[in-house]
Amino acid sequence: MMKRRLKHRHIALETVLLAVWLTKLIPAWAAVYSDTIYPLISYGLSAFSNLFPFAIGDLFIFLSIAGVVIYPFYGHFHRKLPWKKVLLHDGEYLLWIYAWFYLAWGLNYSQKNFYQRTRIPYTAYTPEHFKAFVDEYIVQLNLSYTPANSIDRDLTGKETVRLYNLLSDSLRVHRPPHASPQAKTMLFTPFISMVGVTGSMGPFFCEFTLNGDLLPANYPATYAHELAHLLGITSEAEANFYAYQVCTRST
Template sequence: MSHFKLKYIRWIVLSLLLAAIWLTMRSPGAGEVYARNIYPYVSAVLSRFSSLFPFSVGDCLIYGSIVGLLIYVVYAIAGRRSWKTAVGRIVEYLLWGYVWFYMAWGLNYFRQDFFNRTQIPYAAYSADAFRSFLSAYTDSLNASFVPIETVDKVVVAEESKKGYREIAGRFGLVLPAGYLHPKPMLLPSLMSSVGVLGYMGPFFTEYNLNPKLLPVQYPFTYAHEMAHVLGISSEAEANLYGFLVCSRSEVPEIRFSAYFALLPYVLSNAYQLLPEEEFNQWKETILPEIKEVYNRKATYWLDLYSPLIGEIQSTAYNWFLKGNNIPSGRKNYSEVVALLMALDNAPEQI
């Protein structure tokens, strides 16, 4: 087969896949079909392959692609390729990457939203309901406190998979495979400088954790990123499921990690919704030991953070989320409080 025919076939296939992706993006029903009937098989193949390697295959692909494209541009500038040919090949490569991203995981952004998928009624904001939630959360946070110097990562893995197997059917999640395991980030110092604790690698269904995570953060971050692997794109939902899985564990350190991880989002909501005096009074009800852990954590990550790079990453990720059916952008993380309140009011409890 001639080179021209192969190129022609490639572009036809690429065009058909792009059309399928764009049509799915416009239909939550189609997105749900993808999430429940296609993604489980795609993720099983990709995660089984990537689990064979101790390092992040997806990170190697991303960073390798960046370096490769830069080298190719230099090669083209040196006159080894015509600009028309070089631009065409770069565009084609990027489009295939786009297709791979959405076919491998990204179409989960366009599935039905939490309330339609779970048939849980949306709970409109009520000052009394929020205060009731705040009181119950604070009592549970204080009661769950245990000092955490180390964490058993094997136990965290077992508890997370066990917890997800219990709730997967209720929330439309993929069942976690036994061979799934987290990968260390390829460039943890860079990720720490922008405040990233973990992320899901969509190209090979991997979840990558920052090796600099504090022990108190590890269980919840593990469970949060696993939610993404199991087909959840919303950060609020990933927070919700991470919380449900960890807070129901019989391991005290894992339970505290769940309540502690929610504290920044509860603080943010309380600051916006309560009068200043009431907000300050509420903060005084949190155990001093928990405040100390929280402040140590904040100082620890602030020392690693780069304001310039961090702001660039934050802005880019905010645009990315808004462009992928998450209209609130990075604020989506804090919306976990609304989901918890709705779940508390649901007639059917899990």
């Protein structure tokens, strides 16, 4: 019975890995995943993660790393398993994590890029265009200055969702799966602050997290950036672009 269950588990893992690799290789499959399957996955996983007030993805990653490191010693010295079997168990677990990452979110890396999705013609970079943009950006930034000593986080979330819904069709980005996406605070904020990370996308449970030390002035753009990742945007440059579009359109 044990061998049969083991065989079935290995067949399931091989099937999932094959599906992942084929989706990464076949553009049509990647399009079906990102356009049709991922919105359903993100809705379900984010609904589940929203049941918890803390970042379960951060906890899952921490426990997984701890387990992968500790299990070989436990398996070999306590359960008296040979090193080869112990390492095979660890390797199988890592393969399941790999498959889960891609099925839950990572296959969005294989989707079409921004220009292909929106059919907006690519404009080549020129120093003149860039300088004109930066000059205008600085002028508008200075004109919009206001002291920001606090931030209404609930209002920021509602406004960001409203604008993503408005931009969804024209800029080819998914609508938020829920009316009030829950931005979790990173579990290890002090450490994360030391390495300079302001936010992250938790792919295993489709939740996005923000650094607990974020200043009010940084909160809206970071929120909009990380929400873009939840909406299936994998490119950091594209997530910055969507955050810029959202924030500059808000009154």
